[in-house]
Amino acid sequence: MSLSTRAVAGLGAVVVIAAGTVGGSIAYASNQHEISDHRATLVVGNSSLVADPFCFNAGQPLTEQQQEECQDKAGKALEDGSLPKSDVTVSDRIGVGVSPEVAEHGWWANTNGGQQGQGGRFILASAAKDATYSGSVPASKALNASGKTLITVVETDPKAPDAIYGVWYFQLNTQAD
Structure with missing residues (x-):
């Protein structure tokens, strides 16, 4: 079974979106006013x-x-x-x-x-x-x-x-x- 260019591109888009979501979540969480930097x-x-x-x-x-x-x-x-x-x-x-x-x-x-x-x-x-x-x-x-x-x-x-x-x-x- 071979992967088509469309399937690879679609999978790549999912990975990019997921990485962006995780990165955005981390950035959002780091702006919270918690004392997490004092542990x-x-x-x-x-x-x-x-x-x-x-x-x-x-x-x-x-x-x-x-x-x-x-x-x-x-x-x-x-x-x-x-x-x-x-x-x-x-x-x-x-x-x-x-x-x-x-x-x-x-x-x-x-x-x-x-x-x-x-x-x-x-x-x-x-x-x-x-x-x-x-x-x-x-x-x-x-x-x-x-x-x-x-x-x-x-x-x-x-x-x-x-x-x-x-x-x-x-x-x-x-x-x-």
Whole structure:
């Protein structure tokens, strides 16, 4: 069976129209006023979890009141289990990534677990600027003993650490190996 010139031309037209539709949809979606350019990704083993900021002020620094409200809201979300979460074993490796827009501004990430010498915190990324990934570390070093470890990611300029632009929270649930 041979294809006629008309069939090939028709198929080509369908491909061009489909590509134009997809391209137009992407352009339309990119003009939406969403915070999709401010994302953080939790990587656990071979899986990942992407989230929009838990607290965000349209690209402006959060006020002190907004920061306090954010912490209260995060505490309640941790209690009721509504934070983005992932199961983890002590043999897994974990890391945090951020979108290029967040990396350009600057960010840090830590857990509420880790060794006692670190004050009960484990730093995943410290004042990172232009880096989009914290690197991968053994989960055993970053988990706390309760079985629920909170990861906090904060967008902030290392030169103005009091100016917080976005905050993400993730919960790690420790599972047996």
